[in-house]
Amino acid sequence: xxxxxxxxxxxxxxxxxxxxxxxxxxxxxxxxxxxxxxxxxxxxxxxxxxxxxxxxxxxxxxxxxxxxxxxxxxxxx
Numbered sequence: 850x851x852x853x854x855x856x857x858x859x860x861x862x863x864x865x866x867x868x869x870x871x872x873x874x875x876x877x878x879x880x881x882x883x884x885x886x887x888x889x890x891x892x893x894x895x896x897x898x899x900x901x902x903x904x905x906x907x908x909x910x911x912x913x914x915x916x917x918x919x920x921x922x923x924x925x926x
Contacts, residue, residue: 856904857873857904860907861907861913869913872917873916873917876916879920879921881896883923898923899921900920902922905919
């Protein structure tokens with residue numbers, strides 16, 4: 850598992866024992882592919898933004914589908 854996706858999955862598992870970790874990994878992988886080569890104004894990889902949003906949602910203990918939505922929210926752009 851990629852470290853960023855692993856960090857999200859570990860946080861989710863702290864409050865949602867039956868979390869679908871494979872679904873989170875698939876959402877992360879798809880977002881990573883969709884944002885491949887994209888950079889933020891700061892120069893860091895764009896995937897950092899959806900990961901940060903997902904981590905915020907884990908702080909308020911949202912469910913797996915919400916975490917996946919956070920990871921995928923900019924894919925349609």
